[in-house]
Amino acid sequence: MGRTDSNGRLRRLELLAAQLKQNEHCTVQNLARQHGVSERTITRDLSLMREQGLPIDADRGRGGGVRLDRNWGVGRLNLSYPEAVDLLISIEVAEQMNSPMFLANLGSVRRQLVASFSPEKRSKVERLKSRILIGDTASTYVQTSMNAPPKRVVQAVHQAFIDQQTIEISYQREDREVSQRVIEPHFLLLNYPVWYVVAIDHLREAPRVFRCDRVQSALSTGSGFNLLPKSAFDTTLDGSNLSV
Template structure:
């Protein structure tokens, strides 16, 4: 039905027959899908008479967005990061967007979101030296890190230091730190049995272990500057 909705919105006028031929299905299937779309609240207009067409109201969908819980959480956290960065652009409607998203959550889920937001730290912008040597981490690594962070799950990683030396570690991703545009993981490192900060783009591989950890307070992690890097 998604393809059908897109097709209807793109074209001001098309018949059931046209749609059936274009999408490779029967006219009966198109008619059934149109009925289901109307049941879901989509505004579908139809012209009466021989050769009449159907169309989806071009204004349908404005103000409507079906997000999963995980997607809504990501959006809320992104809004929070944007606000913490104090960017003057495109902030006028953030309060309204946030209120609408939060209103869709149960009290228990709102508390979960607040806890996640409190675990994301925003620091000063990264130096030009650091920015010149960074690149976006591969998507599978980002996904593994994201899930481990959200679920408070230990992560097995392969990490490369600035001098090129690599090591295998198990880390507890307690906090995420953004020194725009570079992300760091503030973690408990099982290999060193100590706190460490890892630059996300230097993680070469990452996999979840299924082992969960108890969150430590921010005070347990003392961040100190060390040139253009961060150490614990």
């Protein structure tokens, strides 16, 4: 078994443990379909997990389910690098918003996450954090007009921001006119609870700010771009120029 296969199995075992703890009823058939492997592979995974001391129960019969004792607690949490980055950035956003609730232990969590990164990855995370801006709370008018963006759009914008790649978006303005744009997502701005993409718009050949919930579709072009300093967007980031 190659290193990639071994890493894939370790990751699958972690996900299985979390899934079995959360769900009342899982079947080997369903688990195999969800993880894209054979039922035989899932059965071997479950046997290995039992050997490692996880209290996994199984019902007899073809339709029987498997579950992990809910009283069992995970002693450690293994996160992939993208998951750890997302969590660390979320902590930074929460701290920058100065919310007084649930912040007591965030400093400790942040230090542990940072310590888990290599120096190269720490530098990369610091650059990502510097590209997330926290502004004022959105006006009541903006909040009442806000809709949750589609998950696929959020994922595409998120990945393009991290990978520093241009994306082609379908964008609906306040007057409901829809246009196709190719943009460079240089910064993300949170005017709670509304997220904006601070970008270079290839259509206008100028800086523009786009409300994430008005992005109807997003597709990576696979083309990278060079980051510009925040000062290049200062005029655009003036509150009077933000899309409402």
